Each structure stands twice: as C-alpha cells, then as structure tokens.
Amino acid sequence: MELPRSLKMFLLEAGDLSAFTGRFFREAFRPRYEWAEFIRQCFRIGYKSLPLIGITGFIMGLVLTMQLRPSLVDYGVEAQLPAMVSLAIIREVGPVITALIFAGKIGSSIGAELGSMKVTEQIDAMEVSGTNPYKYLVVTRVAATTLMLPILVLLSDAISIYGAYLGVNIKANTSWSLFVRQVFEILDFSDVLPAVIKTFFFGFAVGMIGCYKGYNSKKGTEGVGHSANTAVVLSSLMIFILDLIAVQVTDILGLN
Amino acid sequence: MGKETGNNIKLGIFVVAGLVLLVAGLYVIGKNHSLFGSKFELKARFSNVSGLVAGNNIRFSGIQAGTVKSLEIINDTTIEVIFLIDKKTRPYIRKNAVVSIGTEGLMGNKVVNIYPGKGDAPLAEEGDMLVTKPIADMDDAMETLYTTNDNVRRISEQLLGTMERINASPALWGILEDSTLPVHLRVSLVNIRKASDDISGAASSLDEMIKNIEQGEGVAGILLKDTSSRRSLATAIQNIENASAEADHLVTRLDKMVQDIESGRDSSVAGLILGDTSVTGSINRSLSNIEAGTASFSENMEALKHNFLFRGYFRKKEKNK
Numbered sequence: 001m002e003l004p005r006s007l008k009m010f011l012l013e014a015g016d017l018s019a020f021t022g023r024f025f026r027e028a029f030r031p032r033y034e035w036a037e038f039i040r041q042c043f044r045i046g047y048k049s050l051p052l053i054g055i056t057g058f059i060m061g062l063v064l065t066m067q068l069r070p071s072l073v074d075y076g077v078e079a080q081l082p083a084m085v086s087l088a089i090i091r092e093v094g095p096v097i098t099a100l101i102f103a104g105k106i107g108s109s110i111g112a113e114l115g116s117m118k119v120t121e122q123i124d125a126m127e128v129s130g131t132n133p134y135k136y137l138v139v140t141r142v143a144a145t146t147l148m149l150p151i152l153v154l155l156s157d158a159i160s161i162y163g164a165y166l167g168v169n170i171k172a173n174t175s176w177s178l179f180v181r182q183v184f185e186i187l188d189f190s191d192v193l194p195a196v197i198k199t200f201f202f203g204f205a206v207g208m209i210g211c212y213k214g215y216n217s218k219k220g221t222e223g224v225g226h227s228a229n230t231a232v233v234l235s236s237l238m239i240f241i242l243d244l245i246a247v248q249v250t251d252i253l254g255l256n
Numbered sequence: 257m258g259k260e261t262g263n264n265i266k267l268g269i270f271v272v273a274g275l276v277l278l279v280a281g282l283y284v285i286g287k288n289h290s291l292f293g294s295k296f297e298l299k300a301r302f303s304n305v306s307g308l309v310a311g312n313n314i315r316f317s318g319i320q321a322g323t324v325k326s327l328e329i330i331n332d333t334t335i336e337v338i339f340l341i342d343k344k345t346r347p348y349i350r351k352n353a354v355v356s357i358g359t360e361g362l363m364g365n366k367v368v369n370i371y372p373g374k375g376d377a378p379l380a381e382e383g384d385m386l387v388t389k390p391i392a393d394m395d396d397a398m399e400t401l402y403t404t405n406d407n408v409r410r411i412s413e414q415l416l417g418t419m420e421r422i423n424a425s426p427a428l429w430g431i432l433e434d435s436t437l438p439v440h441l442r443v444s445l446v447n448i449r450k451a452s453d454d455i456s457g458a459a460s461s462l463d464e465m466i467k468n469i470e471q472g473e474g475v476a477g478i479l480l481k482d483t484s485s486r487r488s489l490a491t492a493i494q495n496i497e498n499a500s501a502e503a504d505h506l507v508t509r510l511d512k513m514v515q516d517i518e519s520g521r522d523s524s525v526a527g528l529i530l531g532d533t534s535v536t537g538s539i540n541r542s543l544s545n546i547e548a549g550t551a552s553f554s555e556n557m558e559a560l561k562h563n564f565l566f567r568g569y570f571r572k573k574e575k576n577k
Contacts (some may be wrong), residue, residue, distance in 0.1 A: 039264060039267065040260075040263075042267055042271075043263045043264070043266065043267040046267065046270055046271070047263070047266050047267050047270045050270060150274070151270065151271055151273075151274030151275070152274070154274045154275075154277045154278050154281075155270075155273060155274055155277065157277075158277050184281075184284045184285060184288055185288060187281075187285050187288075188285060188289070188311075189282065189285055189286070189289075192278075192281060192282060192285060193282075196278065
C-alpha cells in the first residue's frame with residue numbers, strides 16, 4: 001500500500017526530528033561540555049530576550065486586566081480582579097504568550113543561524129576540524145532555550161502582574177500590598193509548579209525545532225528563510241500541543 | 257574577555273532574579289498554606305463536612321490560623337477533621353472553642369471557622385476535640401427561602417383577592433367618589449375639634465372640682481373631707497332612720513285602727529259614725545234638713561232686712577263699711 005506523499009513526508013520529518021532529539025540526549029550528557037558556548041547562548045537567548053518579553057508581558061497583564069474588568073463588574077466580583085488576572089497569567093497566559101514570543105524571536109534566529117551555517121558548509125567544516133558541530137551548536141542552544149525560557153516566563157509573570165496592578169488602579173484604588181496578598185491568596189503550588197514545568201518543555205521544543213530546521217536546511221539561501229519560517233511555525237504549533245498535553249497530565253494528576 | 261565577563265554577570269543577575277522570584281513565590285504560597293512554621297493539631301467531628309477538603313483554610317475569629325490536615329470517616333454519621341493550627345494562635349484557642357464550616361464569600365472555597373466559646377476554659381492542647389456547630393449550608397438556606405417565597409406568594413394572592421374585592425365594591429367607590437364627603441368630613445372634624453375643646457374645658461373644670469374636693473371646699477368637699485360635718489350627717493341619718501321607724505310604727509297603728517273601724521270593732525264615736533250605715537243615713541238626712549233650714553233662714557233674714565223695723569240698722573251698717 002502506497003502512503004500519500006504528504007503523509008509520508010510528515011512521518012519522515014517526525015522520524016528525523018525524533019532521531020535528532022534522541023541524539024541530543026546522547027550528546028548532552030557525554031563530555032566534553034561546551035560551557036563557554038552554553039553560557040554565551042544563555043546570555044543571547046535569555047538575557048537579550050528580556051526587554052521584548054518584559055514589554056509584551058507588561059502589556060499582556062495591563063490589557064488582560066482592563067478586558068476582564070467589565071465582565072467582573074457585571075457579576076459584581078470586581079474585588080476578585082487581582083486574583084483572576086494573576087491566576088490566568090501564572091497558569092496559562094504567561095507561559096504560552098511568552099513561549100510564542102520566544103519562539104518568534106529565538107526559534108527563527110536559531111533556524112536562520114544554523115541554516116546559514118549549513119548552506120555555507122560551516123557545519124561540515126566544523127566536522128572536518130574535529131569539533132562536534134551537534135554538541136557545539138545544537139546541545140548548547142537547546143539547553144539554553146530549555147533553561148532560559150522558564151526564567152523568562154517567571155520574570156514575564158512578575159512584570160505582567162505589575163501591569164495588572166497598574167490596570168486595576170486605572171479605575172480603582174488598590175494598594176500594592178493588598179494586591180500582592182490577593183494574588184498569593186488564590187495561588188497554590190498546583191498553579192505555579194505545572195506552569196513552570198511546562199515551560200521547560202516549551203523551551204526545549206523551541207530550541208530543538210529551531211536547531212533541527214536549521215541543521216537540516218537545504219536549497220541554499222532560500223532554504224535559510226524557509227528553515228527560519230518553519231522553525232517558528234512548527235515550534236509555535238508545538239507549544240500549543242505541549243500545552244494541551246500539560247493540561248491533560250495535570251488534570252489526570254488532580255492538580256487542576 | 258572583559259565584555260564576556262560583563263555579559264556573564266548580566267546573565268547571572270537574570271538567572272538569579274528568575275530563581276528568586278520562583279523561590280519567593282513558592283515560599284509565600286507555602287506560607288499561605290501554613291507549610292512553614294510550628295503547628296499543633298486539633299480535631300473536630302462533623303456529621304457533614306459539605307465538601308471540605310484537606311488544605312482548606314482555618315480562620316480563628318476571622319484571622320488565618322491554619323489549614324485542614326486531613327479528613328477521616330469514623331462511621332456512617334461521623335467525619336473527623338484534623339486541623340493544623342499555627343502555634344502563634346495557640347494562646348487564644350480554648351477548649352470550649354466552637355468550630356463550624358463556612359464558605360469564603362458566597363460561592364468560594366469551604367473554610368473552617370473557629371470561634372471562642374462562652375465563659376472561661378483552659379487552653380486547648382495538642383489533639384483536643386473541639387465542639388462543632390451544625391453547618392448552615394446553602395440547601396437549608398434555600399429551603400427557608402422556599403418557605404418564605406411560598407408565604408409571599410400566598411400573601412400576594414390574598415392581597416390580590418382583597419384588591420379585586422375593593423375594586424368590585426360599588427359602595428366603597430361611591431364613598432370614594434362622593435365629592436360632598438370631604439366637606440362633611442371637614443365639618444365633622446371641626447365639630448370633633450370643638451367637642452374636644454369642650455371636653456378639655458370640662459376636664460379642666462372637673463380637675464379643678466376634684467382639687468377643691470380634695471382641699472375640702474364646697475358641699476361635696478365638706479361632706480367628704482370635714483369630719484364634724486360627717487358626724488352631723490351620720491346623726492341626721494340616724495334621726496331619719498329613727499323617724500322612719502316611728503312612722504312605720506304609726507302606720508301600723510293607723511292600719512290597725514282602720515281595720516278595726518272597717519270591722520266595726522271600734523266603739524268610739526268615729527267608729528260608730530264610720531262603721532254604722534244607719535247612723536250614716538241619719539246624719540245624711542240631718543245634713544239635708546240643716547241645708548233646707550239654712551236656706552229658709554237665709555230667706556227669713558233677707559225678709560228681715562227689708563222690714564221697716566230693721567231696715568235702718570242694716571243701712572247704718574252699710575255706711576260704716
């Protein structure tokens with residue numbers, strides 16, 4: 001039985017990506033470790049993304065608060081605004097929006113960078129010179145995205161909550177201490193921990209797909225653009241799929 | 257190299273900031289759920305916990321004081337709830353404290369409320385069983401509301417019936433639509449006011465009269481207040497009583513006398529006259545004769561006046577008059 005070409009391509013891609021991911025785990029825990037490159041990537045991926053993530057996070061908190069307020073006023077539960085906004089930010093909006101922004105910025109950057117290195121045969125040159133290009137290029141970037149995204153999400157959550165505080169104070173008057181108290185009163189470990197844990201997977205997916213697409217870039221400079229584009233599209237899609245899996249798992253574990 | 261060190265420091269700050277946020281957040285959440293700090297256990301038994309779960313908050317007089325540690329079914333009507341109470345509230349919870357299960361807000365999570373009991377009692381100790389108060393849950397409230405609603409419906413129906421009867425009553429509407437009624441009412445009110453004024457005046461006069469009586473003024477006052485007058489009055493009444501007794505005695509005697517006369521037993525002149533019918537007839541005849549004699553005498557006297565012998569005497573008498 002002949003499989004349709006698109007399905008065949010999809011399965012081939014899935015198999016290749018799985019093998020690429022498996023290789024990460026083999027290479028990551030085997031010396032020698034590329035610490036300097038890892039730290040450099042962490043700085044580039046994590047620290048350099050903070051302004052963008054911070055601005056989007058702040059706007060997200062502010063807008064979410066302003067959008068939620070009329071509905072809560074209708075139901076007469078305006079006092080619950082800090083609790084509801086913070087719960088939405090910590091559990092879902094913060095991790096997902098931050099991961100999408102991160103995928104747009106870092107996924108495309110990694111895809112384009114590795115793609116251009118591939119098409120200019122720099123990766124092949126590294127292999128020839130005795131450097132393990134996978135360990136140097138892929139492992140460091142994927143590890144950096146995996147570890148940096150959770151930190152970015154935590155900072156983004158904090159900035160979003162500050163934005164929400166300002167949003168609450170546009171039409172009401174709440175003190176910072178009362179706001180923080182209301183926020184933490186509603187929060188539980190089951191809200192924070194699954195949200196933090198899933199961001200590791202988001203970061204891993206963004207880094208891995210970016211690297212995979214860049215590492216397997218073809219057709220010259222045109223391929224670089226394609227790699228960057230598909231890296232963003234696929235990692236964004238993957239973020240939502242992982243989010244769906246995460247909510248199912250937390251539901252099964254009774255953490256929802 | 258210098259730039260790389262600077263970048264690493266920035267990265268370090270970035271990572272530490274993220275981790276501090278995570279740890280601080282988790283610590284605050286843990287603190288809110290009483291995971292840190294020393295605690296002691298208290299217990300209470302309920303017949304129904306209304307959805308209380310481990311981890312729900314405990315409030316002592318409205319202040320966060322701990323969390324629910326666990327729930328255990330003891331038998332088909334008893335559930336034992338174990339509370340983890342912060343040690344800082346220990347000096348305030350006594351053995352007679354009352355526990356009840358409530359709700360945070362109208363639709364919020366379940367919460368255990370501990371209230372101080374009445375009177376004095378020793379402080380609660382580790383593992384003490386506290387007294388519980390039955391839960392006033394939403395079902396009970398709804399049931400009460402249903403009864404109230406039903407009563408309101410009945411009252412509304414009765415009110416409707418009353419209103420219909422009022423609307424259908426021509427007599428009432430006749431009264432309401434009678435334009436002269438207000439005038440009459442106004443007049444009546446004026447009369448009532450006048451009567452009221454009169455009554456008020458009468459009342460003040462009466463008041464004054466009573467005051468006078470109290471002060472012993474006037475006839476009634478003298479009668480009521482003056483002891484000598486009262487004594488005289490008593491004497492007078494006594495005399496009247498005596499006179500009455502004598503009159504009674506006299507009447508009895510008179511009665512007896514009349515009876516004697518009637519029966520003819522009385523032999524006195526009066527008795528003969530009144531009792532004997534023949535004597536009565538003789539007397540009647542004698543009286544008739546006397547009348548006839550008197551008439552003849554009058555005639556004789558008239559003739560004598562006209563006699564020439566006595567005419568001068570009578571003329572002289574006339575002149576003297």
